[in-house]
Amino acid sequence: MKNKNKKIKKRSEHFQNNINLKTKRKKPKKTYSEILENIDIIGLIIKIILIILLLIPFVKFFIKTEKKIQEEHTNIKVALCTMGRNENLYINEFVEHYLSLGVDTLFLYDDNIEEKDKFKNALPQKDSIVIEYTKDYGISGQNHAYNHCYSKHKNDYDWFIMIDMDEYLVIKNNDTLKGYLTDHVFDKCDFLKLHWRIPSDNGLLHYENKSLFERFKRPYYTSNHIKSIIRGHINNLEFWIHSPKRSPERNITCDNIGRILNKTKLNFQSIMHVNTDRAYFVHFFFKSTEEYINKYKRGYKDWPHLNKNGMIQNYFKNNKLTIEKVEMFEKELNITLDRFRNKLHIKKK
Secondary structure, three states: OHHHHHHHHHHHHHHHHHHHHHHHHOOOOOOHHHHHHHHHHHHHHHHHHHHHHHHHHHHHHHHHHHHHHHHHHHHOOEEEEEEEOOOOOOHHHHHHHHHHHOOOEEEEEEOOOOHHHOHHHOOOOOOOEEEEEOOOOHHHHHHHHHHHHHHHHOOOOOEEEEOOOOEEEEEOOOOOHHHHHOOHHHOOOOEEEEEEEEEOOOOOOOOOOOOHHHHOOOOEEEEEEEEEEEEOOOOOOEEOOOOEEEOOOOOOEEOOOOOEOOHHHOOOOEOOOOOOOOEEEEEOOOOOHHHHHHHHHHHHHHOOOOOHHHHHHHHHHHOOOOHHHHHHHHHHHOOOOHHHHHHHOOOOO
16 A cells, blocks of 8 residues: 555656646747847847948958058168268168168268278178268268269169268157158158257267167257258259259158148258157267267368367257366367366366
8 A cells, every 4th residue: 555655656746847847848928028129139230240241341442452552662662872981880880770771772982081991891791782982072072972872873762861871760650661751641742851859978978889879868959950861763953961952843842741841941951940740860960079079070171161169169059068078178189178167167277
């Protein structure tokens, strides 16, 4: 009897479990609001798919445009023309700076007199480095170098950078040289005039075997003087040190942001409204006191029209006046600088 009751009880429990399982499996009916929510989700998914399909052509166009821009950047050729003397301490840094910017060829006009100072003794042999020699020294030699370089190679390059060996181009906003020059704001420009930014001597009396950018750090003072980047394939150009001396009327001069400059107010070597928003030249004009004195000696010999007192005044106008610097000038140049000693209230013994 007991066994019978147990069997009946088990059957009853099994039957009840089956009923519970069926009840659990049975899906409750959806409410009207839930149905609407599902419809909204489906509609949203459809909208997203449609937006993606609409965006695909624009994405393809953007990729194609970017590829075209990159091709434009790589297709243009940039040359640099410069002349220098006694620059072997810095010439490798100068060359590497411009090669890293993307200059294709550097035409270096060697103005050295002594064989030991020739550029070929300091530079490695590279296809991107071409050394030329000039027989005209000083300012006339520099004009000759620029004119020779451009007239000989104007049809082989799209842009020419015309500078001294102590001038280093800086392009801001992480832009590249060729990216900068192919910007459409310069499409109508034939000449770009970029301002100087000039570092002080940074308190250094003597030469140190370090990078110029490491030795002479900010702040730089900004000068209204300029140097030029010239478009190739232009005829009848004559160059002066800072810019083309003769500019046919059809040619357009711009500043570093592509703003067209008023020719009637344009000076060959300076632009009064200073702007360095996108690019400029760092002109390491002073370097250390020792190096400036050596430049002074060399410059005054080559260019006798220069005002030697003005060169000294210019140095102390833009660098901190100290007795150590004054004494170095006096010793090396065999002069007495009472004017600057008086400012320091120190008389010569």
